[in-house]
Amino acid sequence: MTRTIVLALVLALVGFAAGNWYAKPRAPAQEADAARVAASYEGGFRADGESAAAVSERLASGNITAVAGAPGEHEIVVADGESIQEAVKRAAPGTVIRVRPGTYHETVYIDKDAIRLVGVIEQGRRPVLDGHGKLNDAVLYSGNGIVVENFTITKYKGNGIMGQAGNNFEIRNNLIIDTGVYGIFPQLGKNGIVEHNVLSGIEDAAIYIGMSDNIHVAHNVVFENVAGIEIENSRHAIVENNYVYDNTGGILAFITPGLPIKTTSDVIVRNNFVVRNNHPNFGAPGSIVAGIPAGTGILVMAADEVVIEDNIISDHKTAGILIVDHANAANLTIDPESDPNPDRVAVLDNVMYRNGYDTIPEVKALMLAGMQRGEPDIVRVGPSTGSCILNRSRYVTVGLDDFGVCGFGNTDATVTYLLPPVPPRVIEPGERGKIAYLGICSGCHIYGGRMVGPPVQAIQALYMDDPQALADYIANPVRKRDDYPEMPPQNYLDPETRLAVAKYMLEVRN
Amino acid sequence: MWRLFSLLILGGALVAPAGFAADAARGGTLYAPCAACHGAQAQGNPALQAPVLAGQDAGYLARQLRHFRAGIRGAADGDTAGATMRAQLAPLPDDAAIDDVAAWLASLPAPRAAAVEGAVLRTGSNYYQSKCGACHGARAEGNPALFAPRLAGLDADYLARQYRNFAAGLRGTEPADRYGRQMRLMATALPGEAELRDVLGFIAAQSQQE
Numbered sequence: 001m002t003r004t005i006v007l008a009l010v011l012a013l014v015g016f017a018a019g020n021w022y023a024k025p026r027a028p029a030q031e032a033d034a035a036r037v038a039a040s041y042e043g044g045f046r047a048d049g050e051s052a053a054a055v056s057e058r059l060a061s062g063n064i065t066a067v068a069g070a071p072g073e074h075e076i077v078v079a080d081g082e083s084i085q086e087a088v089k090r091a092a093p094g095t096v097i098r099v100r101p102g103t104y105h106e107t108v109y110i111d112k113d114a115i116r117l118v119g120v121i122e123q124g125r126r127p128v129l130d131g132h133g134k135l136n137d138a139v140l141y142s143g144n145g146i147v148v149e150n151f152t153i154t155k156y157k158g159n160g161i162m163g164q165a166g167n168n169f170e171i172r173n174n175l176i177i178d179t180g181v182y183g184i185f186p187q188l189g190k191n192g193i194v195e196h197n198v199l200s201g202i203e204d205a206a207i208y209i210g211m212s213d214n215i216h217v218a219h220n221v222v223f224e225n226v227a228g229i230e231i232e233n234s235r236h237a238i239v240e241n242n243y244v245y246d247n248t249g250g251i252l253a254f255i256t257p258g259l260p261i262k263t264t265s266d267v268i269v270r271n272n273f274v275v276r277n278n279h280p281n282f283g284a285p286g287s288i289v290a291g292i293p294a295g296t297g298i299l300v301m302a303a304d305e306v307v308i309e310d311n312i313i314s315d316h317k318t319a320g321i322l323i324v325d326h327a328n329a330a331n332l333t334i335d336p337e338s339d340p341n342p343d344r345v346a347v348l349d350n351v352m353y354r355n356g357y358d359t360i361p362e363v364k365a366l367m368l369a370g371m372q373r374g375e376p377d378i379v380r381v382g383p384s385t386g387s388c389i390l391n392r393s394r395y396v397t398v399g400l401d402d403f404g405v406c407g408f409g410n411t412d413a414t415v416t417y418l419l420p421p422v423p424p425r426v427i428e429p430g431e432r433g434k435i436a437y438l439g440i441c442s443g444c445h446i447y448g449g450r451m452v453g454p455p456v457q458a459i460q461a462l463y464m465d466d467p468q469a470l471a472d473y474i475a476n477p478v479r480k481r482d483d484y485p486e487m488p489p490q491n492y493l494d495p496e497t498r499l500a501v502a503k504y505m506l507e508v509r510n
Numbered sequence: 511m512w513r514l515f516s517l518l519i520l521g522g523a524l525v526a527p528a529g530f531a532a533d534a535a536r537g538g539t540l541y542a543p544c545a546a547c548h549g550a551q552a553q554g555n556p557a558l559q560a561p562v563l564a565g566q567d568a569g570y571l572a573r574q575l576r577h578f579r580a581g582i583r584g585a586a587d588g589d590t591a592g593a594t595m596r597a598q599l600a601p602l603p604d605d606a607a608i609d610d611v612a613a614w615l616a617s618l619p620a621p622r623a624a625a626v627e628g629a630v631l632r633t634g635s636n637y638y639q640s641k642c643g644a645c646h647g648a649r650a651e652g653n654p655a656l657f658a659p660r661l662a663g664l665d666a667d668y669l670a671r672q673y674r675n676f677a678a679g680l681r682g683t684e685p686a687d688r689y690g691r692q693m694r695l696m697a698t699a700l701p702g703e704a705e706l707r708d709v710l711g712f713i714a715a716q717s718q719q720e
Binding site for chain 1 (some may be wrong): 517531632635636637640641643644647648653656665691692693695696699712
């Protein structure tokens with residue numbers, strides 16, 4: 001009797017799967033025609049008052065390779081044994097601070113504009129910023145037109161280099177090793193370059209572009225981190241010519257739900273080596289980053305208009321490219337103000353091999369339901385509209401039946417999204433708390449979920465109507481949760497700002 | 511000199527509770543009448559709406575007992591189980607008795623909760639970690655530093671009833687109950703009944719993994 005029921009169930013399931021398979025629209029024509037492939041992708045960014053022709057010229061010219069403005073005439077030299085922070089205090093905007101080789105144990109906080117912090121490299125010796133496992137951040141900046149280059153940064157607990165609402169930044173040629181939660185983390189910045197850096201051993205994202213616009217991430221080597229390069233709640237970014245290997249997930253374009261800026265779109269990922277990102281996930285259990293399946297080359301989660309072109313993507317056990325919506329992602333919850341679906345994703349020509357050879361159960365189940373065999377290069381889970389792929393027959397794909405053929409074959413028309421130096425972010429009187437919340441707190445706290453620190457919603461419940469108590473905690477945190485990283489003191493902010501941000505944090509509603 | 515004196519007072523205050531350490535053995539004796547509802551091993555009895563007490567944080571238990579005594583908990587219209595508990599406080603006449611019984615209960619091993627039928631554990635995990643885990647711990651083990659009780663091992667009916675009591679204002683409204691008011695602010699954080707069930711399933715699963 002039982003056997004009959006089981007048999008009936010199996011038959012019903014097989015019938016269901018087969019019905020699904022036959023009922024689905026068959027994949028469209030395999031190859032795009034020549035004219036369509038010759039067309040080039042052009043991102044959607046347009047500055048105020050710019051004509052369409054001017055946009056095209058700006059995107060294609062590629063003559064913007066620096067954004068911080070010309071160096072000023074002032075110069076300060078810092079020698080081994082001296083303090084970089086003291087030099088920053090003395091420096092007028094426009095100063096170049098040259099730091100000679102040596103070891104510096106300090107946090108450098110730059111809260112003025114147009115400071116170039118430049119390491120002097122002599123016979124291969126660089127200045128080393130060493131946090132000794134005690135300090136939280138190596139370099140924090142809130143100014144505009146900041147340059148940080150030629151440093152070695154190691155053994156900090158929080159960030160290697162973090163930008164807090166500074167525009168026109170250049171972060172270049174740094175070695176950032178075994179240091180904390182984020183390696184290079186420009187937050188809430190517009191018009192910035194992250195290039196020629198080497199990053200390894202970061203617990204969350206090695207390069208984390210957070211809530212930013214017009215960003216260029218190029219020529220970096222990123223290995224043995226949880227997330228290699230992450231474009232999160234950001235727009236108009238190009239990630240190119242990077243070597244990304246041995247991370248848990250290689251390159252990620254993401255919307256994190258619960259952040260105050262709600263979209264990610266127009267991200268070009270091209271000409272990268274994305275190889276064997278199978279590192280066991282060592283993110284804090286329960287955190288969003290801990291939900292990245294080991295063995296993911298490129299992850300697109302809820303981000304729109306992500307264009308993936310001319311990458312070499314190989315040796316990933318889960319998938320070469322994983323495209324997923326919020327509902328099917330691990331360790332996060334839906335944000336009613338964010339579109340949860342990755343729409344208009346374009347997979348152009350890529351070289352992909354040896355991916356999906358030991359994939360996760362969710363993908364296996366999808367393949368079983370679709371009666372598919374093989375090891376998947378590209379996996380799509382959840383809704384995605386307007387997405388496309390070229391030459392799909394080259395790859396093993398799962399869930400891509402409704403992807404059309406792309407109307408463009410390359411991104412050559414978009415050389416850069418960088419702009420001439422843009423004005424600093426306008427901060428209205430009374431907005432100090434809000435800007436500090438967006439530029440600093442949002443790096444680790446989202447409204448209704450667990451990023452690095454506890455959710456803002458829980459913090460609101462704990463502190464209720466007592467912002468002063470929260471402001472005091474921000475200045476001098478005490479660890480209360482074994483399974484969360486320690487909160488770094490934010491005592492470089494003045495007491496008024498701390499109280500303002502505490503008040504803002506207790507009032508936000510998403 | 512004045513500072514030294516303050517330090518002595520402060521030091522004395524910190525040491526003082528150790529001088530009045532709760533007597534868990536006496537607590538075990540005091541517990542006897544409670545077993546009628548909460549069970550001999552304090553394992554709870556869902557049929558009587560009596561929660562698990564074994565393995566719960568002593569500070570949390572003592573605080574709740576004082577709240578029942580003071581009418582901060584169990585006095586609201588509609589909290590029938592709470593009202594039942596309020597009527598049964600005679601065996602614990604004073605603070606010492608409360609502290610002793612709480613210490614004894616905390617020393618008992620927490621039982622395993624029954625699995626929740628139909629719960630989607632993956633969704634439950636997502637919502638638990640997003641909404642609950644920051645205070646109650648990643649495995650629902652509780653966190654005394656935040657005055658958040660253990661949830662793992664408590665039966666799902668009790669947890670659901672308390673969650674709804676918080677949401678409905680039957681619990682966590684009294685000014686003196688700061689931690690209860692904190693919880694009340696989170697008792698609308700889950701989007702619906704399905705997610706609540708999933709979270710309860712996740713919590714139950716934590717007690718089975720220990």
